[in-house]
Amino acid sequence: MAVRGRQCSIADALAVIGEKWSLLALREILLGERRFDQIARNTGASRDILATRLRTLVDAGVLTRRQYEAHPPRHEYVPTEAGRALQPILLNLMDWGDRYVAEGPPPTVWRHSCGADLRPQTVCAHCGEPVTEEGVSPVRLGPVR
Amino acid sequence: MAVRGRQCSIADALAVIGEKWSLLALREILLGERRFDQIARNTGASRDILATRLRTLVDAGVLTRRQYEAHPPRHEYVPTEAGRALQPILLNLMDWGDRYVAEGPPPTVWRHSCGADLRPQTVCAHCGEPVTEEGVSPVRLGPVR
DNA sequence: TCAGTGGGTTGTGAAATCCAACTTTGCACG
DNA sequence: CGTGCAAAGTTGGATTTCACAACCCACTGA
Structure with missing residues:
Protein backbone atom coordinates (compact mmCIF):
# COMPACT_ATOMS: atom_id res chain seq x y z
CA MET A 1 0.00 0.00 0.00
CA LEU A 86 -10.43 -2.65 16.67
CA GLN A 87 -11.77 -2.64 20.23
CA PRO A 88 -9.06 -5.04 21.50
CA ILE A 89 -6.36 -2.91 19.88
CA LEU A 90 -7.71 0.24 21.52
CA LEU A 91 -7.85 -1.52 24.89
CA ASN A 92 -4.24 -2.68 24.50
CA LEU A 93 -3.23 0.83 23.56
CA MET A 94 -5.02 2.20 26.60
CA ASP A 95 -3.29 -0.31 28.82
CA TRP A 96 0.10 0.63 27.36
CA GLY A 97 -0.66 4.31 27.91
CA ASP A 98 -1.72 3.61 31.50
CA ARG A 99 1.51 1.75 32.17
CA TYR A 100 4.12 3.76 30.33
CA VAL A 101 2.83 7.24 29.60
CA ALA A 102 0.05 8.51 31.85
CA GLU A 103 0.73 9.70 35.34
CA GLY A 104 -1.64 8.95 38.16
CA PRO A 105 -4.45 6.42 38.14
CA PRO A 106 -6.04 5.26 34.86
CA PRO A 107 -8.70 7.78 33.83
CA THR A 108 -10.77 5.07 32.19
CA VAL A 109 -11.54 1.61 33.57
CA TRP A 110 -13.33 -1.19 31.72
CA ARG A 111 -15.09 -4.22 33.08
CA HIS A 112 -15.10 -7.60 31.39
CA SER A 113 -18.24 -9.70 31.31
CA CYS A 114 -16.55 -12.09 33.76
CA GLY A 115 -16.88 -9.40 36.42
CA ALA A 116 -13.25 -8.37 36.77
CA ASP A 117 -11.76 -5.00 35.89
CA LEU A 118 -10.28 -5.59 32.48
CA ARG A 119 -6.57 -6.05 32.02
CA PRO A 120 -6.14 -6.91 28.36
CA GLN A 121 -3.49 -9.43 27.45
CA THR A 122 -2.37 -10.67 24.07
CA VAL A 123 -1.95 -14.42 23.82
CA CYS A 124 -1.14 -16.94 21.11
CA ALA A 125 -4.52 -18.24 19.94
CA HIS A 126 -3.02 -21.70 19.52
CA CYS A 127 -1.46 -22.35 22.92
CA GLY A 128 -2.97 -19.55 25.00
CA GLU A 129 0.38 -18.35 26.32
CA PRO A 130 1.02 -14.59 26.54
CA VAL A 131 2.84 -13.04 23.60
CA THR A 132 6.10 -11.38 24.54
CA GLU A 133 8.83 -9.92 22.38
CA GLU A 134 11.14 -12.88 23.10
CA GLY A 135 8.46 -15.47 22.41
CA VAL A 136 7.83 -14.58 18.79
CA SER A 137 9.98 -14.52 15.68
CA PRO A 138 9.26 -13.67 12.06
CA VAL A 139 9.00 -16.66 9.74
CA ARG A 140 8.46 -14.71 6.55
CA LEU A 141 8.92 -11.00 6.01
CA GLY A 142 7.41 -8.74 3.39
CA PRO A 143 9.92 -7.39 0.88
CA VAL A 144 11.20 -3.82 1.07
CA ARG A 145 10.22 -1.85 -2.00
CA MET B 1 -2.15 15.33 27.71
CA LEU B 86 4.43 -2.54 22.02
CA GLN B 87 5.17 -5.79 20.22
CA PRO B 88 1.72 -7.29 21.04
CA ILE B 89 0.02 -4.13 19.80
CA LEU B 90 1.92 -4.24 16.53
CA LEU B 91 1.06 -7.90 16.09
CA ASN B 92 -2.63 -7.17 16.70
CA LEU B 93 -2.46 -4.32 14.23
CA MET B 94 -0.83 -6.60 11.67
CA ASP B 95 -3.52 -9.19 12.21
CA TRP B 96 -6.23 -6.58 11.75
CA GLY B 97 -4.56 -5.36 8.56
CA ASP B 98 -4.30 -8.92 7.28
CA ARG B 99 -7.97 -9.51 7.91
CA TYR B 100 -9.61 -6.27 6.92
CA VAL B 101 -7.29 -4.25 4.70
CA ALA B 102 -4.66 -6.22 2.82
CA GLU B 103 -5.50 -8.25 -0.22
CA GLY B 104 -3.89 -11.58 -0.85
CA PRO B 105 -1.93 -13.65 1.65
CA PRO B 106 -0.26 -12.03 4.68
CA PRO B 107 3.13 -10.65 3.62
CA THR B 108 4.57 -11.30 7.07
CA VAL B 109 4.11 -14.40 9.21
CA TRP B 110 5.30 -14.84 12.80
CA ARG B 111 5.89 -17.98 14.77
CA HIS B 112 5.21 -18.34 18.48
CA SER B 113 7.61 -20.23 20.72
CA CYS B 114 4.96 -22.98 21.02
CA GLY B 115 5.65 -23.85 17.38
CA ALA B 116 2.43 -22.59 15.80
CA ASP B 117 2.10 -19.74 13.33
CA LEU B 118 1.06 -16.83 15.51
CA ARG B 119 -2.51 -15.66 15.57
CA PRO B 120 -2.61 -12.99 18.28
CA GLN B 121 -5.71 -12.81 20.42
CA THR B 122 -6.59 -10.37 23.16
CA VAL B 123 -8.01 -11.96 26.29
CA CYS B 124 -9.07 -10.82 29.73
CA ALA B 125 -6.06 -11.49 31.96
CA HIS B 126 -8.39 -12.48 34.80
CA CYS B 127 -10.57 -15.14 33.16
CA GLY B 128 -8.66 -15.82 29.95
CA GLU B 129 -11.71 -15.34 27.73
CA PRO B 130 -11.30 -13.43 24.45
CA VAL B 131 -12.13 -9.74 24.57
CA THR B 132 -14.90 -8.73 22.20
CA GLU B 133 -16.74 -5.48 21.81
CA GLU B 134 -19.87 -6.91 23.46
CA GLY B 135 -17.97 -8.43 26.35
CA VAL B 136 -16.57 -5.20 27.76
CA SER B 137 -18.11 -2.03 29.13
CA PRO B 138 -16.65 1.13 30.59
CA VAL B 139 -16.89 1.43 34.38
CA ARG B 140 -15.36 4.84 34.68
CA LEU B 141 -14.64 7.30 31.89
CA GLY B 142 -12.18 10.15 31.76
CA PRO B 143 -13.81 13.61 31.70
CA VAL B 144 -14.04 15.62 28.49
CA ARG B 145 -12.09 18.85 28.78
C1' DT C 1 -40.07 35.69 14.17
C1' DC C 2 -36.08 34.18 16.38
C1' DA C 3 -32.90 31.21 18.71
C1' DG C 4 -31.14 26.54 18.72
C1' DT C 5 -29.56 21.89 16.90
C1' DG C 6 -27.18 18.65 13.84
C1' DG C 7 -24.01 17.95 10.34
C1' DG C 8 -21.31 19.49 7.88
C1' DT C 9 -18.27 23.08 4.23
C1' DT C 10 -15.28 27.15 3.28
C1' DG C 11 -11.39 30.36 3.71
C1' DT C 12 -7.14 31.54 5.62
C1' DG C 13 -2.95 31.07 8.00
C1' DA C 14 0.22 28.02 10.65
C1' DA C 15 2.53 23.74 11.00
C1' DA C 16 4.18 19.35 9.42
C1' DT C 17 6.00 16.61 5.72
C1' DC C 18 8.64 15.44 1.58
C1' DC C 19 12.73 15.42 -1.19
C1' DA C 20 17.22 16.14 -2.61
C1' DA C 21 21.46 17.78 -1.45
C1' DC C 22 24.92 18.58 1.87
C1' DT C 23 27.85 17.78 6.20
C1' DT C 24 30.89 15.40 9.36
C1' DT C 25 34.03 11.81 10.95
C1' DG C 26 36.41 8.35 9.90
C1' DC C 27 38.31 3.96 7.08
C1' DA C 28 40.24 1.60 2.91
C1' DC C 29 42.33 1.54 -1.37
C1' DG C 30 45.78 2.68 -4.98
C1' DC D 1 48.28 11.85 -0.86
C1' DG D 2 43.71 11.91 -3.22
C1' DT D 3 39.45 9.41 -4.06
C1' DG D 4 35.64 6.77 -2.73
C1' DC D 5 32.55 5.02 0.61
C1' DA D 6 29.74 4.53 4.94
C1' DA D 7 26.80 6.07 8.89
C1' DA D 8 24.00 9.33 10.91
C1' DG D 9 22.14 12.83 10.57
C1' DT D 10 21.03 18.38 9.08
C1' DT D 11 19.55 22.04 5.84
C1' DG D 12 16.62 24.61 2.43
C1' DG D 13 12.63 24.99 -0.18
C1' DA D 14 8.33 23.23 -2.14
C1' DT D 15 4.16 20.86 -1.04
C1' DT D 16 0.52 19.00 1.91
C1' DT D 17 -1.96 18.80 5.92
C1' DC D 18 -4.02 20.80 9.96
C1' DA D 19 -6.28 24.16 12.95
C1' DC D 20 -9.69 27.62 13.83
C1' DA D 21 -13.41 30.39 13.19
C1' DA D 22 -17.11 31.49 10.39
C1' DC D 23 -20.68 30.23 7.54
C1' DC D 24 -24.58 27.32 5.48
C1' DC D 25 -28.82 24.57 5.28
C1' DA D 26 -32.84 22.21 6.97
C1' DC D 27 -35.50 21.88 10.22
C1' DT D 28 -37.88 22.43 15.43
C1' DG D 29 -39.82 24.56 19.33
C1' DA D 30 -41.14 28.86 21.90
Whole structure:
Protein backbone atom coordinates (compact mmCIF):
# COMPACT_ATOMS: atom_id res chain seq x y z
CA MET A 1 0.00 0.00 0.00
CA ALA A 2 2.76 2.37 0.95
CA VAL A 3 4.80 3.24 -2.12
CA ARG A 4 8.16 2.69 -0.45
CA GLY A 5 9.19 0.66 2.53
CA ARG A 6 8.43 -2.85 3.62
CA GLN A 7 5.26 -4.47 2.34
CA CYS A 8 3.45 -5.11 5.58
CA SER A 9 -0.05 -5.28 6.97
CA ILE A 10 0.92 -2.94 9.78
CA ALA A 11 1.50 -0.27 7.14
CA ASP A 12 -1.78 -1.24 5.46
CA ALA A 13 -3.64 -0.97 8.76
CA LEU A 14 -2.06 2.38 9.55
CA ALA A 15 -3.03 3.71 6.13
CA VAL A 16 -6.64 3.28 7.27
CA ILE A 17 -6.57 4.09 10.98
CA GLY A 18 -3.17 5.71 11.47
CA GLU A 19 -3.99 9.30 10.64
CA LYS A 20 -4.40 11.85 13.36
CA TRP A 21 -7.80 11.64 15.14
CA SER A 22 -8.94 8.39 13.49
CA LEU A 23 -8.41 6.19 16.52
CA LEU A 24 -9.83 8.75 18.93
CA ALA A 25 -12.95 9.00 16.79
CA LEU A 26 -13.18 5.22 16.81
CA ARG A 27 -12.79 5.23 20.57
CA GLU A 28 -15.81 7.49 20.94
CA ILE A 29 -17.87 5.51 18.47
CA LEU A 30 -17.05 2.26 20.27
CA LEU A 31 -18.02 4.00 23.51
CA GLY A 32 -21.42 4.53 21.93
CA GLU A 33 -21.16 8.13 20.73
CA ARG A 34 -22.49 8.10 17.21
CA ARG A 35 -23.17 11.74 16.41
CA PHE A 36 -20.78 14.05 14.62
CA ASP A 37 -21.05 16.90 17.12
CA GLN A 38 -20.50 14.62 20.07
CA ILE A 39 -17.51 12.90 18.49
CA ALA A 40 -16.00 16.27 17.67
CA ARG A 41 -16.48 17.52 21.22
CA ASN A 42 -15.17 14.38 22.91
CA THR A 43 -12.09 13.96 20.74
CA GLY A 44 -11.12 17.61 20.38
CA ALA A 45 -10.70 17.19 16.61
CA SER A 46 -11.62 20.11 14.40
CA ARG A 47 -14.82 19.51 12.48
CA ASP A 48 -13.32 19.65 9.00
CA ILE A 49 -10.63 17.07 9.76
CA LEU A 50 -13.11 14.89 11.57
CA ALA A 51 -15.43 14.91 8.55
CA THR A 52 -12.53 13.78 6.33
CA ARG A 53 -11.51 11.04 8.76
CA LEU A 54 -15.02 9.68 9.11
CA ARG A 55 -15.34 9.59 5.32
CA THR A 56 -12.07 7.64 5.08
CA LEU A 57 -13.24 5.19 7.72
CA VAL A 58 -16.57 4.70 5.99
CA ASP A 59 -14.85 4.18 2.62
CA ALA A 60 -12.51 1.66 4.21
CA GLY A 61 -15.42 -0.30 5.67
CA VAL A 62 -14.65 0.39 9.31
CA LEU A 63 -17.80 2.43 9.87
CA THR A 64 -21.12 2.87 8.18
CA ARG A 65 -23.01 6.14 7.97
CA ARG A 66 -26.65 5.57 8.71
CA GLN A 67 -29.53 7.99 8.43
CA TYR A 68 -31.47 7.97 11.66
CA GLU A 69 -33.88 10.77 10.80
CA ALA A 70 -35.26 11.91 7.47
CA HIS A 71 -36.54 15.45 8.16
CA PRO A 72 -34.13 17.07 8.57
CA PRO A 73 -31.65 14.43 7.37
CA ARG A 74 -29.44 13.33 10.25
CA HIS A 75 -26.75 10.68 10.24
CA GLU A 76 -24.91 8.56 12.74
CA TYR A 77 -21.76 6.47 12.54
CA VAL A 78 -21.95 2.79 13.39
CA PRO A 79 -18.98 0.42 13.59
CA THR A 80 -18.83 -2.52 11.18
CA GLU A 81 -17.28 -5.86 12.10
CA ALA A 82 -13.90 -4.42 11.12
CA GLY A 83 -14.57 -1.48 13.44
CA ARG A 84 -15.58 -3.69 16.34
CA ALA A 85 -12.43 -5.74 15.75
CA LEU A 86 -10.43 -2.65 16.67
CA GLN A 87 -11.77 -2.64 20.23
CA PRO A 88 -9.06 -5.04 21.50
CA ILE A 89 -6.36 -2.91 19.88
CA LEU A 90 -7.71 0.24 21.52
CA LEU A 91 -7.85 -1.52 24.89
CA ASN A 92 -4.24 -2.68 24.50
CA LEU A 93 -3.23 0.83 23.56
CA MET A 94 -5.02 2.20 26.60
CA ASP A 95 -3.29 -0.31 28.82
CA TRP A 96 0.10 0.63 27.36
CA GLY A 97 -0.66 4.31 27.91
CA ASP A 98 -1.72 3.61 31.50
CA ARG A 99 1.51 1.75 32.17
CA TYR A 100 4.12 3.76 30.33
CA VAL A 101 2.83 7.24 29.60
CA ALA A 102 0.05 8.51 31.85
CA GLU A 103 0.73 9.70 35.34
CA GLY A 104 -1.64 8.95 38.16
CA PRO A 105 -4.45 6.42 38.14
CA PRO A 106 -6.04 5.26 34.86
CA PRO A 107 -8.70 7.78 33.83
CA THR A 108 -10.77 5.07 32.19
CA VAL A 109 -11.54 1.61 33.57
CA TRP A 110 -13.33 -1.19 31.72
CA ARG A 111 -15.09 -4.22 33.08
CA HIS A 112 -15.10 -7.60 31.39
CA SER A 113 -18.24 -9.70 31.31
CA CYS A 114 -16.55 -12.09 33.76
CA GLY A 115 -16.88 -9.40 36.42
CA ALA A 116 -13.25 -8.37 36.77
CA ASP A 117 -11.76 -5.00 35.89
CA LEU A 118 -10.28 -5.59 32.48
CA ARG A 119 -6.57 -6.05 32.02
CA PRO A 120 -6.14 -6.91 28.36
CA GLN A 121 -3.49 -9.43 27.45
CA THR A 122 -2.37 -10.67 24.07
CA VAL A 123 -1.95 -14.42 23.82
CA CYS A 124 -1.14 -16.94 21.11
CA ALA A 125 -4.52 -18.24 19.94
CA HIS A 126 -3.02 -21.70 19.52
CA CYS A 127 -1.46 -22.35 22.92
CA GLY A 128 -2.97 -19.55 25.00
CA GLU A 129 0.38 -18.35 26.32
CA PRO A 130 1.02 -14.59 26.54
CA VAL A 131 2.84 -13.04 23.60
CA THR A 132 6.10 -11.38 24.54
CA GLU A 133 8.83 -9.92 22.38
CA GLU A 134 11.14 -12.88 23.10
CA GLY A 135 8.46 -15.47 22.41
CA VAL A 136 7.83 -14.58 18.79
CA SER A 137 9.98 -14.52 15.68
CA PRO A 138 9.26 -13.67 12.06
CA VAL A 139 9.00 -16.66 9.74
CA ARG A 140 8.46 -14.71 6.55
CA LEU A 141 8.92 -11.00 6.01
CA GLY A 142 7.41 -8.74 3.39
CA PRO A 143 9.92 -7.39 0.88
CA VAL A 144 11.20 -3.82 1.07
CA ARG A 145 10.22 -1.85 -2.00
CA MET B 1 -2.15 15.33 27.71
CA ALA B 2 -4.29 16.49 24.84
CA VAL B 3 -5.52 20.01 25.48
CA ARG B 4 -9.11 19.33 24.51
CA GLY B 5 -11.09 16.14 24.34
CA ARG B 6 -11.53 13.26 26.69
CA GLN B 7 -8.79 12.59 29.21
CA CYS B 8 -7.73 9.13 28.19
CA SER B 9 -4.67 6.92 28.06
CA ILE B 10 -5.35 6.11 24.42
CA ALA B 11 -4.75 9.77 23.66
CA ASP B 12 -1.67 9.72 25.89
CA ALA B 13 -0.33 6.65 24.10
CA LEU B 14 -1.00 8.17 20.69
CA ALA B 15 0.81 11.35 21.69
CA VAL B 16 3.94 9.19 21.95
CA ILE B 17 3.55 6.61 19.17
CA GLY B 18 0.71 7.99 17.06
CA GLU B 19 2.60 10.30 14.73
CA LYS B 20 3.33 9.27 11.19
CA TRP B 21 6.20 6.75 10.87
CA SER B 22 6.61 6.11 14.62
CA LEU B 23 5.03 2.67 14.61
CA LEU B 24 6.73 1.63 11.40
CA ALA B 25 10.09 2.63 12.87
CA LEU B 26 9.23 0.61 15.97
CA ARG B 27 8.30 -2.34 13.78
CA GLU B 28 11.75 -2.32 12.18
CA ILE B 29 13.51 -1.91 15.50
CA LEU B 30 11.57 -4.80 17.01
CA LEU B 31 12.48 -6.81 13.92
CA GLY B 32 16.08 -6.21 14.87
CA GLU B 33 17.03 -3.33 12.59
CA ARG B 34 18.83 -0.86 14.79
CA ARG B 35 20.60 1.45 12.37
CA PHE B 36 19.27 4.75 11.15
CA ASP B 37 19.92 4.09 7.46
CA GLN B 38 18.32 0.69 7.57
CA ILE B 39 15.24 1.93 9.42
CA ALA B 40 14.88 4.74 6.90
CA ARG B 41 15.15 2.35 3.97
CA ASN B 42 12.77 -0.25 5.38
CA THR B 43 10.06 2.18 6.47
CA GLY B 44 10.23 4.61 3.56
CA ALA B 45 10.29 7.57 5.94
CA SER B 46 12.31 10.60 4.95
CA ARG B 47 15.46 10.95 7.00
CA ASP B 48 14.62 14.27 8.66
CA ILE B 49 11.24 13.10 9.90
CA LEU B 50 12.70 9.81 11.02
CA ALA B 51 15.34 11.63 13.05
CA THR B 52 12.64 13.66 14.83
CA ARG B 53 10.52 10.58 15.51
CA LEU B 54 13.41 8.62 16.94
CA ARG B 55 14.27 11.55 19.20
CA THR B 56 10.68 11.68 20.43
CA LEU B 57 10.67 7.95 21.12
CA VAL B 58 13.96 8.16 22.99
CA ASP B 59 12.70 11.12 25.04
CA ALA B 60 9.52 9.19 25.86
CA GLY B 61 11.50 6.19 27.08
CA VAL B 62 10.41 3.81 24.33
CA LEU B 63 13.89 3.53 22.83
CA THR B 64 17.42 4.19 23.93
CA ARG B 65 20.15 5.50 21.66
CA ARG B 66 23.31 3.59 22.24
CA GLN B 67 26.78 4.27 20.89
CA TYR B 68 28.12 1.08 19.34
CA GLU B 69 31.31 2.56 17.94
CA ALA B 70 33.42 5.46 19.10
CA HIS B 71 35.54 6.35 16.06
CA PRO B 72 33.66 7.52 14.13
CA PRO B 73 30.75 7.87 16.59
CA ARG B 74 27.90 5.60 15.52
CA HIS B 75 24.62 4.98 17.27
CA GLU B 76 21.92 2.35 17.29
CA TYR B 77 18.38 2.31 18.62
CA VAL B 78 17.39 -0.32 21.17
CA PRO B 79 13.88 -0.85 22.55
CA THR B 80 13.28 -0.37 26.26
CA GLU B 81 10.74 -2.37 28.23
CA ALA B 82 8.09 0.11 27.11
CA GLY B 83 9.18 -0.47 23.52
CA ARG B 84 9.09 -4.24 23.83
CA ALA B 85 5.60 -3.92 25.35
CA LEU B 86 4.43 -2.54 22.02
CA GLN B 87 5.17 -5.79 20.22
CA PRO B 88 1.72 -7.29 21.04
CA ILE B 89 0.02 -4.13 19.80
CA LEU B 90 1.92 -4.24 16.53
CA LEU B 91 1.06 -7.90 16.09
CA ASN B 92 -2.63 -7.17 16.70
CA LEU B 93 -2.46 -4.32 14.23
CA MET B 94 -0.83 -6.60 11.67
CA ASP B 95 -3.52 -9.19 12.21
CA TRP B 96 -6.23 -6.58 11.75
CA GLY B 97 -4.56 -5.36 8.56
CA ASP B 98 -4.30 -8.92 7.28
CA ARG B 99 -7.97 -9.51 7.91
CA TYR B 100 -9.61 -6.27 6.92
CA VAL B 101 -7.29 -4.25 4.70
CA ALA B 102 -4.66 -6.22 2.82
CA GLU B 103 -5.50 -8.25 -0.22
CA GLY B 104 -3.89 -11.58 -0.85
CA PRO B 105 -1.93 -13.65 1.65
CA PRO B 106 -0.26 -12.03 4.68
CA PRO B 107 3.13 -10.65 3.62
CA THR B 108 4.57 -11.30 7.07
CA VAL B 109 4.11 -14.40 9.21
CA TRP B 110 5.30 -14.84 12.80
CA ARG B 111 5.89 -17.98 14.77
CA HIS B 112 5.21 -18.34 18.48
CA SER B 113 7.61 -20.23 20.72
CA CYS B 114 4.96 -22.98 21.02
CA GLY B 115 5.65 -23.85 17.38
CA ALA B 116 2.43 -22.59 15.80
CA ASP B 117 2.10 -19.74 13.33
CA LEU B 118 1.06 -16.83 15.51
CA ARG B 119 -2.51 -15.66 15.57
CA PRO B 120 -2.61 -12.99 18.28
CA GLN B 121 -5.71 -12.81 20.42
CA THR B 122 -6.59 -10.37 23.16
CA VAL B 123 -8.01 -11.96 26.29
CA CYS B 124 -9.07 -10.82 29.73
CA ALA B 125 -6.06 -11.49 31.96
CA HIS B 126 -8.39 -12.48 34.80
CA CYS B 127 -10.57 -15.14 33.16
CA GLY B 128 -8.66 -15.82 29.95
CA GLU B 129 -11.71 -15.34 27.73
CA PRO B 130 -11.30 -13.43 24.45
CA VAL B 131 -12.13 -9.74 24.57
CA THR B 132 -14.90 -8.73 22.20
CA GLU B 133 -16.74 -5.48 21.81
CA GLU B 134 -19.87 -6.91 23.46
CA GLY B 135 -17.97 -8.43 26.35
CA VAL B 136 -16.57 -5.20 27.76
CA SER B 137 -18.11 -2.03 29.13
CA PRO B 138 -16.65 1.13 30.59
CA VAL B 139 -16.89 1.43 34.38
CA ARG B 140 -15.36 4.84 34.68
CA LEU B 141 -14.64 7.30 31.89
CA GLY B 142 -12.18 10.15 31.76
CA PRO B 143 -13.81 13.61 31.70
CA VAL B 144 -14.04 15.62 28.49
CA ARG B 145 -12.09 18.85 28.78
C1' DT C 1 -40.07 35.69 14.17
C1' DC C 2 -36.08 34.18 16.38
C1' DA C 3 -32.90 31.21 18.71
C1' DG C 4 -31.14 26.54 18.72
C1' DT C 5 -29.56 21.89 16.90
C1' DG C 6 -27.18 18.65 13.84
C1' DG C 7 -24.01 17.95 10.34
C1' DG C 8 -21.31 19.49 7.88
C1' DT C 9 -18.27 23.08 4.23
C1' DT C 10 -15.28 27.15 3.28
C1' DG C 11 -11.39 30.36 3.71
C1' DT C 12 -7.14 31.54 5.62
C1' DG C 13 -2.95 31.07 8.00
C1' DA C 14 0.22 28.02 10.65
C1' DA C 15 2.53 23.74 11.00
C1' DA C 16 4.18 19.35 9.42
C1' DT C 17 6.00 16.61 5.72
C1' DC C 18 8.64 15.44 1.58
C1' DC C 19 12.73 15.42 -1.19
C1' DA C 20 17.22 16.14 -2.61
C1' DA C 21 21.46 17.78 -1.45
C1' DC C 22 24.92 18.58 1.87
C1' DT C 23 27.85 17.78 6.20
C1' DT C 24 30.89 15.40 9.36
C1' DT C 25 34.03 11.81 10.95
C1' DG C 26 36.41 8.35 9.90
C1' DC C 27 38.31 3.96 7.08
C1' DA C 28 40.24 1.60 2.91
C1' DC C 29 42.33 1.54 -1.37
C1' DG C 30 45.78 2.68 -4.98
C1' DC D 1 48.28 11.85 -0.86
C1' DG D 2 43.71 11.91 -3.22
C1' DT D 3 39.45 9.41 -4.06
C1' DG D 4 35.64 6.77 -2.73
C1' DC D 5 32.55 5.02 0.61
C1' DA D 6 29.74 4.53 4.94
C1' DA D 7 26.80 6.07 8.89
C1' DA D 8 24.00 9.33 10.91
C1' DG D 9 22.14 12.83 10.57
C1' DT D 10 21.03 18.38 9.08
C1' DT D 11 19.55 22.04 5.84
C1' DG D 12 16.62 24.61 2.43
C1' DG D 13 12.63 24.99 -0.18
C1' DA D 14 8.33 23.23 -2.14
C1' DT D 15 4.16 20.86 -1.04
C1' DT D 16 0.52 19.00 1.91
C1' DT D 17 -1.96 18.80 5.92
C1' DC D 18 -4.02 20.80 9.96
C1' DA D 19 -6.28 24.16 12.95
C1' DC D 20 -9.69 27.62 13.83
C1' DA D 21 -13.41 30.39 13.19
C1' DA D 22 -17.11 31.49 10.39
C1' DC D 23 -20.68 30.23 7.54
C1' DC D 24 -24.58 27.32 5.48
C1' DC D 25 -28.82 24.57 5.28
C1' DA D 26 -32.84 22.21 6.97
C1' DC D 27 -35.50 21.88 10.22
C1' DT D 28 -37.88 22.43 15.43
C1' DG D 29 -39.82 24.56 19.33
C1' DA D 30 -41.14 28.86 21.90
